[in-house]
Amino acid sequence: MPVEVALSERIEAFLAELKRGGSGAGTLRGSGETARETTALLRRITGQAQWSSAGDLMEIIRKEGRRMMATQPSETTVGNMVRRVLKIIREEYARLRGSSEVTDQQESLHQLLTSGGLSEENFGQHFKDLRANVIEAINELLTELEATTDHIAMQALEHIHSNEVIMTIGRSRTVEAFLKDAALKRKFHVIVAECAPFCQGHEMATSLSEAGIETTVIADAAIFAVMSRVNKVIIGTQTVLANGGLRAVNGTHTLALAARHHSTPLIVCAPMFKLSPQFHNEEDTFHKFVSPHEVLPFTEGEILSKVNVYCPVFDYVPPELITLFISNIGGNAPSYTYRLMSELYHPEDHEL
């Protein structure tokens, strides 16, 4: 099914921006914006592309989704949104068919026993309402995406109490909103680890102090030393993995270990669109290395030929080190991640 010229131009423009925007830990756009733009683009594809059945639409979306993911593999929100939309299509199709297959589609021991015949859903039936229904459902998804940061920030008062010392690392828009919301009613102190070499912590500290929060910036090496004074650690993350672990900015694993050593609770503020069905075994796509210029500038001269310099962007944090996930749907333990995943994505879409 061909995709219109104007539509493909838009897709190309989006891909180009993805490629450019992914340099360095200081992404030019937050992952929330990426998620919203991806969803809007998928809605446009649904509306404008030529397709006659749900199966065709899913094929188109998968194809475009694969292209988008290949452009910037470390930006997992793109893939997550594609999977959400695929699930929406499946649900709308099942609803139009009138079957209660929505719950039966999951692979389970129960399904193994009760279903007669291999369930080969080919999604071939044509429904004229499908296009409108899917677009409406995607609009709901977009509304949800716009409100995520607010929903997370609303829960701040339950977790932050007066005169507490909170530690965070780098810059996360979600954590920023979270802390600012609590600051409206409570007085507390924030320590920000600067998170070298991009030092996003500095911007975070400036922004927080403008909101009237007492902030201190520390070097990454001082994390362990200061940890004994800290009541809670609240961080953001780039991705939440399928086992409940994190792919977060480099330095987070150190922070998590220090917190575990002092038995300080580690709270992760992550909206649902960051939940990804991947595991950290995928070598090629898990880590991202950027220009080592930030670590050892090219102006150093002679020494550069004798030394290997790396600048990794991400860290893996295992689920055992995390106490709580706060997302737009509430607070969850890391061991519950599998359940949230089964509600958001269909198992067949894990591998696009």
Added chain:
Amino acid sequence: LFRQTYLQMYFRTQISQDPDVASAAAAIRSLLEFLKRDQSETLLGLRENLTEAIRRLGEADSSVAVSSGGELFLRFITLTSLEHLDFSQSKNLLVERGELFLNKISLSRNKVAKLCHTFIKDGAKILTHSSSRVVLKVLENAAADKKRFSVYVTESQPDSAGKLMAEKLRRLNIPVTVILDAAVGYIMEKVNLVIVGAEGVVESGGIINKIGTYQLAVCSKAHNKPFYVVAESFKFVRLFPLNQQDVPAQFKYKADILKTAEDLDKEHPMIDYTPPSLITLLFTDLGVLTPSAVSDELIKIYL
């Protein structure tokens, strides 16, 4: 009574004809045969006969896998929606469903292997315990994917099953070393990951497997190595042992010892229980699960 001994014979021939088949699958096939030949007139009678047959099978092979296979088959009988009022029609439907079920579970080992082999990286050193057909399939898939890795297998006394595993791996051209059961702690610093099979997966997300698995798990936790379990979903069993003593005696010892032994406390158990806190991930045909997800799957079937 004649029928019952025939059942055990059928089960044994299944195992001997196809050594690669999972014992639970063989048990289910035997029960299906039994179902076909059963003479009862009502569903209740059928169910009673099946319960008796499962008990008899347990006498032939007292492992957890056979018990879980039998339990699942019984569950399957009760879950099938029978709209037909005529009993013989219902029975035909049951037999048909049974065949379908058997087909599905014969594919499950391949599904597990497909999921797991991506976790084996190039140059990895893998440690495994005793002989497991599922682990063998996983390693076979990884080797077919042109990955280079080497395997350490524990000897696994008292039946030296590890040596059999090593033979099978050598035939696949995978470099393998057999180590003493006691050498697990010694070798742990060299390995990158541990993969074991399971005879049964319990409700807590823990596993029941050949004796020595618990030791292996404790050691790998101490060294921070990932401990992966590969098991098909029909091995999920409705047990919740709180410690090693809690595992029922019928699973711990071989069937003939259960009959002849005077004091079970003096016998060596063949299996042990590994708690979920020591397991990193479980690879099943239902997907990659964390131990906490297992009880959810079990609830879904035993609703």
